[in-house]
Amino acid sequence: MATQAERREKTRASIVKAARRIFGERGFSAATMDDIAAGARVAKGAVYHHFATKEAVFEAVFEQVSIDLVADLDRISRAENDPLAAMAAGTQGYFAACSKGPTGQIILRDGPAVLGWERWREIDAKHFGGKFPRALAAAMEAGVIAKQPIEPLARLLLGAVTEAAVAVSAGPDIGKTGTDYARAFRSLLDALRVK
Amino acid sequence: MATQAERREKTRASIVKAARRIFGERGFSAATMDDIAAGARVAKGAVYHHFATKEAVFEAVFEQVSIDLVADLDRISRAENDPLAAMAAGTQGYFAACSKGPTGQIILRDGPAVLGWERWREIDAKHFGGKFPRALAAAMEAGVIAKQPIEPLARLLLGAVTEAAVAVSAGPDIGKTGTDYARAFRSLLDALRVK
DNA sequence: TCCATTTACCGACTGATAGTCGGTATTTAT
DNA sequence: ATAAATACCGACTATCAGTCGGTAAATGGA
Numbered sequence: 292m293a294t295q296a297e298r299r300e301k302t303r304a305s306i307v308k309a310a311r312r313i314f315g316e317r318g319f320s321a322a323t324m325d326d327i328a329a330g331a332r333v334a335k336g337a338v339y340h341h342f343a344t345k346e347a348v349f350e351a352v353f354e355q356v357s358i359d360l361v362a363d364l365d366r367i368s369r370a371e372n373d374p375l376a377a378m379a380a381g382t383q384g385y386f387a388a389c390s391k392g393p394t395g396q397i398i399l400r401d402g403p404a405v406l407g408w409e410r411w412r413e414i415d416a417k418h419f420g421g422k423f424p425r426a427l428a429a430a431m432e433a434g435v436i437a438k439q440p441i442e443p444l445a446r447l448l449l450g451a452v453t454e455a456a457v458a459v460s461a462g463p464d465i466g467k468t469g470t471d472y473a474r475a476f477r478s479l480l481d482a483l484r485v486k
Numbered sequence: 487m488a489t490q491a492e493r494r495e496k497t498r499a500s501i502v503k504a505a506r507r508i509f510g511e512r513g514f515s516a517a518t519m520d521d522i523a524a525g526a527r528v529a530k531g532a533v534y535h536h537f538a539t540k541e542a543v544f545e546a547v548f549e550q551v552s553i554d555l556v557a558d559l560d561r562i563s564r565a566e567n568d569p570l571a572a573m574a575a576g577t578q579g580y581f582a583a584c585s586k587g588p589t590g591q592i593i594l595r596d597g598p599a600v601l602g603w604e605r606w607r608e609i610d611a612k613h614f615g616g617k618f619p620r621a622l623a624a625a626m627e628a629g630v631i632a633k634q635p636i637e638p639l640a641r642l643l644l645g646a647v648t649e650a651a652v653a654v655s656a657g658p659d660i661g662k663t664g665t666d667y668a669r670a671f672r673s674l675l676d677a678l679r680v681k
Numbered sequence: 682t683c684c685a686t687t688t689a690c691c692g693a694c695t696g697a698t699a700g701t702c703g704g705t706a707t708t709t710a711t
Numbered sequence: 712a713t714a715a716a717t718a719c720c721g722a723c724t725a726t727c728a729g730t731c732g733g734t735a736a737a738t739g740g741a
Contacts, residue, residue: 295708295717302718323698334720335700341718345699404599408652443670446653447646454645455638457603475638482677490688490737497689518727529691530729536689540728682741689736699726707718 303341305331311352315393319349319401349405350414356397357418360388364422374430375480381422382452383473386459395460399453423449436483452476498536500526506547510588514544514596544600545609551592552613555583559617569625570679574672576617577647581668585654594652618644631678646671 293301309330313322324345328335342348368381389395403411423445430436455472488496504525508517519540523530537543563576584590598606618640625631650667 293708298707298718324700325698336702336721337719339700340720343700400599400603404596408595412652439673440666440670443650443666444674446649447667447670447674450649450652451642451646454641454648457598457645458607458641460603471635471638472642475635475642478634479639479642479674479678483674488737493689493737519729520727531692531731532690534729535691538729684741685739687736687738689734691732691734693731695728695730697726697728699724701724702722703720705718705720707716709714709716711712711714 299341302331302333302337306333306338306341306348307351307355310348311355311393311397314349314352314401315396318396319345319405324348346405349401350410353397353402353406354414354418356394357414360385360394360398361418361422363388364419368422374426374433374435375484378423378426378430378448379473379477379480382476385452386456386473389456390459395456399457399460419449434485437485448479451479494536497526497528497532501528501533501536501543502546502550505543506550506588506592509544509547509596510591513591514540514600519543541600544596545605548592548597548601549609549613551589552609555580555589555593556613556617558583559614563617563621569621569628569630570675573618573621573625573643574668574675576621577671578668580647581651581654584651590651594648629680632680643674646674 306327310322310327313326313330324335324338327348328338331338338348342351364381364384367384368377371377371380389399402415406414424441427436427441427445427448431438431441455476459468459472501522505517505522508521508525511517519530519533522543523533526533533543537546559576559579562579563572566572566575584594601609619636622631622636622640622643626633626636650671654667
């Protein structure tokens with residue numbers, strides 16, 4: 292005898308939870324809506340009552356994973372004082388989280404392909420994107436790096452990090468290890484330091 | 487009365503040509519094998535006689551686009567003498583080519599997603615990826631930038647460039663213009679310069 | 682030149698799966 | 712209590728990647 296809102300939220304959460312597991316394990320295209328419905332113990336119709344398309348389900352999962360990840364990274368980078376050191380630390384955490392398992396599958400591999408780059412960027416910007424510009428602004432303010440337009444530089448750095456994360460997620464045999472990239476990234480940040 | 491080799495090559499080329507147009511226009515998942523077959527004026531069976539899967543067709547298209555793109559960029563960057571200036575120039579050309587139309591769709595959007603990271607990296611390394619490492623090695627050799635591991639830095643820079651290209655392709659309203667990014671990238675390269 | 686073999690191509694068919702739709706159960710508003 | 716609205720059900724449809732038995736064309740040996 293739950294209220295409609297409770298029923299609704301419970302079912303929705305159950306669907307997203309099942310979808311998160313299945314998308315993470317098998318990837319977007321190998322996951323079927325029937326699997327997701329079965330995993331959530333509801334009929335397919337219920338899934339389509341809550342989400343218009345398979346992509347919409349994925350988007351909900353993607354947002355949830357992003358939120359969890361950001362919370363983790365915030366905790367990590369808050370421990371540092373120097374602005375550039377905080378960026379480097381957060382980056383390393385990002386590598387660690389995305390380099391293996393479901394998180395990497397959802398965020399790095401399927402994310403851009405399923406949502407499209409624009410939408411991916413939008414969501415990414417909502418959760419992560421703000422971090423880099425803010426950190427850069429702080430670093431410029433503190434005189435640690437030279438003043439220059441923030442937005443383009445932030446994007447370049449974000450792209451660099453993402454690329455490295457993808458490379459790391461492919462395994463240490465193919466690319467270099469997360470440590471190698473973390474070091475390279477730190478050296479890139481150091482290069483920006485005002486001498 | 488063509489030879490088998492001629493028939494084969496003609497049909498294959500026709501398929502790849504049609505597929506290139508259709509993949510470029512609609513994206514991978516919206517393009518159907520029936521469309522491709524129709525576009526190439528052959529039966530679906532012929533397509534499957536030449537390519538095992540839809541992904542295989544895409545791979546052939548991807549390689550062709552890569553080859554064309556690399557040829558363009560080579561021409562552009564060869565005009566510069568300073569190693570870093572050559573990188574910057576090539577980068578700007580990359581922006582121009584990928585920021586709009588079919589090339590961007592195939593290379594930036596569908597490419598990595600469809601082929602999978604490992605395979606994408608292989609092809610990329612064969613055609614394009616080698617450029618950055620080589621340019622960096624030359625710059626280090628010339629003493630323009632400090633000696634350090636090449637591969638990780640090259641990946642970071644490639645990621646930065648790709649991200650910028652995507653941002654530009656999303657339109658100037660969303661990101662900044664290509665010029666803004668080109669400038670930011672040049673400033674990043676300059677930061678690497680030995681002072 | 683003729684036949685056997687191999688290779689290129691054809692297109693109706695199959696299986697899988699995203700999405701639909703008419704119907705039922707449960708809650709809410711009057 | 713009853714009507715309306717909302718949540719959920721699951722058989723059904725449409726679409727499309729991939730298959731398969733068959734035909735046409737080239738090739739190599741006699």
